[in-house]
Amino acid sequence: MLDFLLDNEYFHSVLISICCGAIVGLEREYKNKSAGFRTVILICFGATIFTIASRLGNLSDDRIAANIVTGIGFLGAGVIYQGRFSVQGLTTAAVIWTMAAIGMLVGFGQHLVGISLAVVMVVILSLFQKIETLLASIFLTRTLHITFKDNSIEHLRAFEQFLKTHQVEAVRKGMEKDDNRLEVVFEVSGKKQKVRILNESIIQLEYVYAFSNM
Secondary structure, eight states: OHHHHHTOHHHHHHHHHHHHHHHHHHHHHHTTOSSOHHHHHHHHHHHHHHHHHHHHTTOOHHHHHHHHHHHHHHHHHTTOEEOSSSEEOHHHHHHHHHHHHHHHHHHTTOHHHHHHHHHHHHHHHHHHHHHHHHHHHHOEEEEEEEEESSOOHHHHHHHHHHHHHTTOEEEEEEEEEETTEEEEEEEEEEOHHHHHHHHHHHHTOTTEEEEEEO
């Protein structure tokens, strides 16, 4: 029985899919993501099993891919949610989607390609995050949602002048009135330090009722 498993191509594919999932899963678990070690392994493992089962059933490759991608889409959608200030879980959903693709490749017998892509994924998730942090430290673009205490246009003009004094680029994106309060959306760009100081200064403005920074 053991000799049969060791010589079986499909058994090798299953083992390789677990290894690929473990490579990426360790990085996700280390960063305490919702799709961690076990979840990522099971995604890759499951995609490989479905691919093998489809091959054994003599289904066409395009039907295999279409059905797995459709199924994995529901799983990926489940980890995306609207946070207090931004949409969360997009990277995790992309990891789930990509790991399913790697699992499919392994199921088709492309073992070396699957392992190589799993390693590339870890590089993207870790190294590229540092690049994003570096870029953010140099230049940031944020959306400011400002709610003034009343609907006086003078408060808006005062706030626009306030933005100019903080050496950031600001573009008004929208404006509306709600419950006798003026709500305005600005897109603000500038150095990270300047944007941080801007946020701290907005808190102290008496004519600002509430604001959020996304």
